[in-house]
Amino acid sequence: MNDISLKDALKVVGTRPVRPDGVDKVMGRAQFGGDAVMPGMIFGSTVRSPHAHARIIKIDTSAAEAMKGVRAVVTAADLPNITSEEAFVGEGPMNFRDLSCNLMARDKVLYDGHVVAAVAATSTSIARAAAEAIKVEYEVLPHVINEMEAMQPGAPVLHDDIFTSGVDPKPTTPSNVVKRMEFAKGDLEAGFAAADKIVERTYTTAPVHQAYIEPHACVAAFNPDGQCQVICSSQGHFMVRAYCAKLLGIDISEIRVTPAEIGGGFGGKTLVYLEPLALALSRKAGRPVRMVMTREEVFRGSGPTSGGTINVKVGAKMDGTITAAHAEVILQAGAYPGSPIGPALMTCWAMYDIENASAVGFDVVSNRPKVAAYRAPGAPISTYATESAVDELSRAIGMDPIELRLKNAAKDGTKALYGPTFQNIGYVETLEAAKNHPNLQAKLGPNQGRGVAAGFWFNIGGESSASLAVNEDGTIALVSGSPDIGGSRASMAMMAAEVLGVNVERVRPIIGDTASVGFTFVTGGSRVTFATGTAVCDASDDIVKQLRGRAAKLWEIDVEAVEWRDGSAYPAGDNAGKFEPLSLADIAVKSGRTGGPIAAKATVNAQGAGPGWGVHVVDVEVDKETGHVKILRYTAAQDVGRAIHPSYVEGQVQGGAVQGIGWALNEEYIYDKDGRLDNGGFLDYRVPVASDLPKIDVALVEVPNPRHPFGAKGVGEVPIVPPMAAIANAIFDATGVRMTSLPMSPPKVRAALDAAGK
Template identity: 60%
Template sequence: MPLDAKPGMDFKVIGTRPVRPDGIDKVTGRARFGADFNMPGQLTGRVLRSPHAHARVKSIDVSQALKLQGVKAVVTRDDFNADAVDPALMDVLVNVMARDKVLYEGHAVAAVAAVDAPTARQALKLIKVDYEILPHVTDVEEAMKPSAPVLHADMFTDGVEPRPTKASNIASRVEFGHGDVEAGFQQADVIVEREFRTEAAHQGYIEPHAVVASMGADGYAEMWCCTQGHFMVRNISAHLNGVDVSKLRVTASEIGGGFGGKTTVFLEPVALALSRKANRPVKLVMTRDEVFRASGPTSSSYVKVKIGAKKDGTITGAYAELAYQGGAFRGSPVDMGAMCTYACYDLKNVQVVGYDVVVNRPKQAAYRAPGAPQAAFGVESVIDELAQKLGMDPIDLRLKNAARDGTKSSYGPTFGPNGLIQTLEAAKNHPNYKVKLGPHQGRGVAVGFWFNFGGQTAVSMNVNIDGSIALAVGTPDIGGSRASMGLMAAEELGIAYDKVRTIVADTASLGFNDVTEGSRVTFSSGLATVQAARDAIKKMCGRAAQMWGIPEDAVEWKDGHAHPAGANAGNFPPMSLADIAKDAGNTGGPIAGHCEVNAEGAGISFATHLVDVEVDPQTGRTQVLRYTVIQDAGKAIHPTYVEGQYQGGAAQGVGWALNEEYIYGKDGRLQNAGFLDYRIPVCSDLPMIDTVIIEVPNPGHPYGVRGVGETGIVPPLGAVGNAVSHACGHRMTVVPMSPPRSLKAIKG
């Protein structure tokens, strides 16, 4: 990045904790989320979904549905021209509307738009789909067997030479590492090897997917939806419908949680197709049941870990094998899982092999640090067991082998400055690490890593006539990011935080922005905001120079004012931002700062988590007693929201570790598609979640920011697993550690 960090910078507003600009809207019910939009003349849409896990779609007869009074449009696979679709988006098309086969229970096969919901529901019952049921497979290990039913006849495992000649469910094989693991194991005094399994968890955002699409006969279209990336929604929805990107304008509503699950499309292209056919606005909203069955959960996994160490704790060799199912399409996050597996450790000999596997389940979608928690569960459990065998404190064992500045990472690149050691030391010194435990209680430690990303970002900053600022960003605000942007703008401009209004602009009003994902927003949109502010400042200095009749470079910007730079520039009283804004019309017209950038330089973030649990020996139920998150934020722009990310990630991880799982029947159907049976943590399940923010600045950001959103979900599976293992006196190897599994561990 061309931006220079300001070393030892003395921040005025960065690091303070003002209230968020959208707070009032969100506590009064005024904020408009996806399902809160309505249009005049709007129709209600519903999607018909496959009851079968795997079947050939022989025919679809919609004639009876079309005859029902009040039905205005029906769309099926025939309404999408697959031949015109970019091969890279073919899976997306097939996922939003099945073509020759349905690949999972819940796969969309048709959609209707009608005058009201009862009519739409009735119309679905009148659509006749002729299925030829095929054998199915939903388990990742079963799917890898040569005898398994094959989902895609054209899937030949990538990354294997020579290329296989027989189709299989293994989409690809990846491998990372360096050194010689076998030689490493030869040097070890102790070796621990174990197999682990994790079930699929859903992101569990409280707001179901929702969209309103409106397309006129002239091909111009508007769309409102809840998404992590409205530019992505625009590009894909327009492409799949054969519409020019410029004709579709997408506005992101407030978003009721995403966690990665709203980084792709499900309903949006279908709503657009229905609206085109009906020539009326169409609203599609998923039920919770549809969210579970048809939007992306994360991968379930099989993980094998083998680690060898010397008596003093030095790890001599580390191996892992991962198999992740990505649902019915290639693209499970096994590659990222494989890269993260040993990222926390400084290893001479390391090898990780990963398999991307397809099964008859919904296409997985990203979920907070996708792929990392499953692998970390295995590794952190084995490290814990090694510490037990070596008679070492588990934090000391990690400190002995921890990655630091200059470590060659297990996936290749050499790490720069990072805070892993600091998080471990803070954990060791934390009061929660010293509390005495009672009977049936156990303590767990685990570490975690995530890369964090930058990406394409555009920001526009308008200086208003009264000196207030309108800041337009293109990344939906999923957890208070407008507050962080406002803080960075205020800091850079030298004005009060409440003088900045940050909005999420629609796709026609701003350059392209990548999806809100990869913990990139505070980093990328923040970096672009700082650059846009500097652009505006340069222009304002130019206006002041003009007024004073001195050269532009003789003006400097300090504390929200233009000043003559030194005595030689002249003796003029400083002009405030508001002074300059007031006369903008006479000094050259509107003043605006811009930044269009592909933000690079995101900084990695490490965390250490501590947890104490108590397992009820009668029921096997686990209660979390204490939880501590310690993570490197680089620089916390708004510390309260950083804490919130830490706490939220930990809570999601605890849910995954203890309760949450997709349960499939022999028929390939999901058996717990609701919040009653798929139980996410409730208020009474959790204690207060203590947080410690470590700040090792990221050299790639002007204020040192690192993404913080994702790392928090990586350690909990391992930390809780270690705690439950100690409480039960038995090594837990399956997530979730639900009461029946823990009870079995206790009873032996």
């Protein structure tokens, strides 16, 4: 194990080499999910519900099946009827039955865009025409979109088997409220009684989509012997394999999934939408089937994250001590149970050491697409509310917002509201880095304001596999099981190169298919550099041990007398004997004579992921006449443990901040009165464009995580947590108006300014 405090001794980690997958991507040669080809392949399309809530009376596929070129039509009748079973295959909890029904509606459709049938044909246009020829008869039911309305007695009930859990007594009538959760410590009442100032407010957020550029896409073949091949872009090909096996009722060994390059996931590709359908179509058609969603299908049918309603009450003494904090969070789950309510509650006060605190939450279904993970699932929603309220509190007691956070900051030894005691955390250092950033010296002009907010994310470890092989010329083949969605191939190669003492260009990293490398959990939870990185380092350590053994054999000395330094074997000291050093290449070329090929594999279930802490400071200018908010300056400080490849770590932080800016200012799902999505495309679902943004300045803080060989902590999720509150706080600073509803779009900002007489 390396001494993680010795950053200066590192030769590869911390440098910025060109990414191994870079040239293919800039040349347009990278093969994404929709690029994959199988011989004889045909093309799939889906039929989707135009209703928010309806009973399926009848599906008539005869006209479609009679069309020339149509090879297969499938409905729920072609899929096994799955019984209720909780699974942890993707990033969040998922019930197999719900996932099956989400892929292909059974009995009822629960949202606009819910798939009711799929068709495969010899061309995409025939498939689409056939999809239109499938006649579905519906009995339209009353629907409910808003989470607060869905909670009301008398609201249309989506599932007759949901009885709110976590309440006493257990309800006897079904409702849309799946569960109630609570975390609490101390005495809230006494805490508020001790406060000099209390802020109490309600906030709302809109569902937002992960908005990856690459739509869901796959090619799948179900061969006559029962063996299945899937090529797709996902955040976990082992996850795809597990879901396909379960939903189609086949053995895992029958399915081989090959990962394609992935054009963004952000959590939204930690579950399946198309692959089991493509396999079911292929089984019927006897041909491989390619399915690619349109952008509209991505918006209507794949998971956004929740919108929600959050009530916050927080109090402090005039000296800045926060005496009590309470949050009630109501999250949309979409059509099936499972909003990120747990993490929303666990993260929202995690930045603070507060004696008396509580967080209560409700998971609520309504007639929307089932939510999927999105970067730090749940945390941005609840933290927008709590960090807005803390900003208001800092103004109420006249204290600088960073000073207030420093005074109450979580430190090593702080016991979090959700249970654990923090160790090796760098939150105070992150606050200091934000406070000392030169951007905070910039003078603000008229209608300009500055806002601060912080955020927390757990990060996870988990199961990963990696293998290394020393090639005959001393170069290295590195295989891991983690799809690369953020530059992880580069960081894997760098960590291996650091351990082996070779140039990073000597290491060629790839992602193995499900038959070529051990099980690896999804790329999610900001876990890959930590967990898969640990597996890579373990395998690299094993290689070093073997290399020392081979040198010992060549020199005919004891392996303990051989040390590995800068990519070569050296005698450990004068007593070991006098030998010229042997490089990795020297040993590799002789490996046949010293025991055969040199290779190693490692599997881990990594524990002890270091949490991520982010502090964002944003300067905005508000056009008071139009309500348009311009981001002038953006500073993101973050504890990253150790930046393996600083450019890609900065890229993660910048990307998270930018997605947060979109969430804050313009992104939202808009439904019409019939419960149909009205903005299912990039024209009216407004992600930020380049000209909307300044450079996102990143301050990397490195408080190493002792549980990782180089001290790395997860970095990809926490940067989307602070932006919404930071921007809301900056808008208040610029205008004196508190925006309590996302997105803070121009019509809403102008209306709020008008209402306040500003």
